[in-house]
Amino acid sequence: ELCKGINGLDKIILREVRGCSAEVYLYGGHVTSWKNEHGEELLFVSSKAIFKPPKTIRGGIPICFPQFSNLGSLEPHGFARTRFWTIDNDPPPFPINSSNKAFIDLILKHSEEDVKIWPHRYEFRLRITLGPGGDLMLTSRIRNTNTDGKSFTFTFAYHTYFHVTDISEVRVEGLETLDYLDNLKNRERFTEQGDAIVFESEVDKVYLSTPTKIAILDHERKRTFELRKDGLPDAVVWNPWDKKAKTIPDLGDDEYKHMLCVEAACVEKPITLKPGEEWRGRQELSAVPSSYCSGQ
Ligand code: TA6
Numbered sequence: 001e002l003c004k005g006i007n008g009l010d011k012i013i014l015r016e017v018r019g020c021s022a023e024v025y026l027y028g029g030h031v032t033s034w035k036n037e038h039g040e041e042l043l044f045v046s047s048k049a050i051f052k053p054p055k056t057i058r059g060g061i062p063i064c065f066p067q068f069s070n071l072g073s074l075e076p077h078g079f080a081r082t083r084f085w086t087i088d089n090d091p092p093p094f095p096i097n098s099s100n101k102a103f104i105d106l107i108l109k110h111s112e113e114d115v116k117i118w119p120h121r122y123e124f125r126l127r128i129t130l131g132p133g134g135d136l137m138l139t140s141r142i143r144n145t146n147t148d149g150k151s152f153t154f155t156f157a158y159h160t161y162f163h164v165t166d167i168s169e170v171r172v173e174g175l176e177t178l179d180y181l182d183n184l185k186n187r188e189r190f191t192e193q194g195d196a197i198v199f200e201s202e203v204d205k206v207y208l209s210t211p212t213k214i215a216i217l218d219h220e221r222k223r224t225f226e227l228r229k230d231g232l233p234d235a236v237v238w239n240p241w242d243k244k245a246k247t248i249p250d251l252g253d254d255e256y257k258h259m260l261c262v263e264a265a266c267v268e269k270p271i272t273l274k275p276g277e278e279w280r281g282r283q284e285l286s287a288v289p290s291s292y293c294s295g296q
Helices: 112-117 242-248
Strands: 001-003 010-014 021-025 030-034 103-107 122-130 137-144 152-158 159-162 170-173 179-182 188-191 203-207 213-218 223-230 234-239 259-273 278-289
Touching: 010 103, 021 103, 021 122, 021 223, 030 137, 137 152, 137 259, 170 259, 179 213, 203 259, 213 259, 259 278
Parallel strands: none
Antiparallel strands: 001 010, 010 021, 021 030, 103 122, 122 137, 137 278, 152 259, 159 259, 170 213, 179 188, 179 203, 203 234, 213 223, 223 278, 234 259
């Protein structure tokens, strides 16, 4: 269902039989809402989010491509999140079976303007699927369509903002004992110690070569988010905490308490595609009452 969102921007609403839903803006190919069958919002979007191109939308799931963060010469997190995507009505067959599921296919291609800042031609296909249980799946396929024989290299992230009740009560499981790059310490490499990850100050880390499953436990809501990923070896964890939050104009001063970014990503080892080659990367999210989770 295509309709008008904030400021008249086009958005698509996906609905599932039990009442789960998701919303996707064509601007950015950006998921801005994911609700369970009770209508509870599972993603965080700032009350100060600006839905006005060329601003980026604070919250939901920004797509970081072709550059994660400021790891290259492009704008932070690349340009895909500030471009207008189109609906792809005739996508080539996907490896996943989306029958019985609500989904939308979007596409972004190089524009002549963008070729000036990133001199490559590509087709980026994004399928966003809402499964029968309300699972939210994002599958990206990026193809090098250069005609000059040149390869290109990129980094990538699904910059997912989870909505949490109280960040101080949240635990992340699946990253303990892993190596990470600490963005707050010049991207130096450290090894995570001990138990599950908890939050008591600013965190901005890239965990390297993580397991494919990460759990985010929201104790107050007694809910666990499960993130599963494929083709994306790394996982970014970010919360700006109080001081940094105050420097972010489109984030309320106290909103950091209700958000946590956990992002399926490919950061440490960039992906290189030769002309004609395609890369796939997938992130699947589910939200379940904690008592139903394995090992709880
Ligand atoms: O993913 C973590 C991060 O790269 C942080 O360093 C932080 O700056 C955040 O993303 C938000 O970036 P943005 O450009 O959306 O303000």
